Amino acid sequence: MKKHVVGVDIGGTKLATVVADTAGNILNKVRKPTLAERGPEYALQLLFDMVHETIELAGLEPTAISAIGVSCGGPLDTETGIVYSPPNLPGWDALPLKSQLESEFEIPVTIENDANASALAEYRFGGGRGYNAVLYMTMSTGIGGGIVLDGQVYHGANDSAGEVGHQILLPDGPLCGCGKRGCLEALCSGPAIARRAQAAVRNEKASATTLLDLAGGRVEDIRSEHVLAAARHGDALALHLVEETAYYMGWGIANLVNILNPDIVLLGTIAVAAGDLLLNPIRKTVSEFAMTRPAEAVKIAPAQLGEALGDLAAVALVV
Numbered sequence: 001m002k003k004h005v006v007g008v009d010i011g012g013t014k015l016a017t018v019v020a021d022t023a024g025n026i027l028n029k030v031r032k033p034t035l036a037e038r039g040p041e042y043a044l045q046l047l048f049d050m051v052h053e054t055i056e057l058a059g060l061e062p063t064a065i066s067a068i069g070v071s072c073g074g075p076l077d078t079e080t081g082i083v084y085s086p087p088n089l090p091g092w093d094a095l096p097l098k099s100q101l102e103s104e105f106e107i108p109v110t111i112e113n114d115a116n117a118s119a120l121a122e123y124r125f126g127g128g129r130g131y132n133a134v135l136y137m138t139m140s141t142g143i144g145g146g147i148v149l150d151g152q153v154y155h156g157a158n159d160s161a162g163e164v165g166h167q168i169l170l171p172d173g174p175l176c177g178c179g180k181r182g183c184l185e186a187l188c189s190g191p192a193i194a195r196r197a198q199a200a201v202r203n204e205k206a207s208a209t210t211l212l213d214l215a216g217g218r219v220e221d222i223r224s225e226h227v228l229a230a231a232r233h234g235d236a237l238a239l240h241l242v243e244e245t246a247y248y249m250g251w252g253i254a255n256l257v258n259i260l261n262p263d264i265v266l267l268g269t270i271a272v273a274a275g276d277l278l279l280n281p282i283r284k285t286v287s288e289f290a291m292t293r294p295a296e297a298v299k300i301a302p303a304q305l306g307e308a309l310g311d312l313a314a315v316a317l318v319v
């Protein structure tokens with residue numbers, strides 16, 4: 001009776017393996033540091049051991065597992081299962097991850113980039129339940145995204161769809177990690193918010209005491225969390241930074257709303273931490289910038305899976 005699946009979440013700092021039932025209930029979890037600097041052979045062997053260990057800890061025989069879902073940083077090819085040099089996994093150059101796992105465990109393996117897998121998890125288990133067109137956007141060290149339409153991840157021609165963070169809003173704006181300028185990610189990721197906050201504090205020292213205090217007095221230590229905390233205290237500069245962030249996010253989301261006509265846009269991490277402080281001005285900008293009909297249809301809400309997202313992302317691929 002194959003009533004269980006294994007989920008594998010591969011990150012640059014952590015590897016996690018879980019066993020879940022087909023309803024997505026996690027039975028067991030093993031987590032270890034990736035030690036990415038030791039290269040892919042080390043990480044793969046560790047991963048094999050962890051999968052075996054997780055199955056054993058769940059009190060199951062390997063034959064009880066029907067499939068393995070793998071959520072991994074891209075770029076990767078979902079059909080061939082080959083991973084192409086994710087920035088956080090040095091040495092993973094054209095690594096045939098799917099076939100290596102399939103030959104070790106002799107069951108089907110599905111791999112997906114982490115943002116797409118997260119979108120599918122929110123669709124199956126989180127804030128996207130009950131909707132047909134779901135757009136999920138991360139808002140953390142980068143701005144990634146995944147599009148789920150009628151229950152399927154939209155991959156595009158070569159698994160490159162969903163790069164919502166690299167739409168260019170300000171062609172002369174700040175440099176982005178992708179090499180272009182003024183991408184949404186270069187304006188609204190956690191590090192980008194921190195950079196804008198640091199620049200604002202340097203310009204307006206007199207009115208920036210709350211932000212500076214929260215960061216321990218050092219401008220270069222100001223992070224996006226400090227901006228949110230100061231804004232909650234009513235600090236004018238921090239509130240301005242939140243409004244500016246919401247304006248760019250709303251602008252970017254309005255573009256996507258016009259193109260995709262989603263039922264719901266789910267925003268992760270920073271948006272979850274900020275709640276309506278950030279979401280309300282985002283909603284306002286979307287309703288101003290998007291066309292009337294798609295703007296009327298869309299809900300903009302925080303992602304729901306929180307800490308469980310990584311595990312459920314991998315599991316969502318195979319249940």
Ligand SMILES: [Zn+2]
Binds near residue numbers: 165179183186
């Ligand atoms: Zn970019």
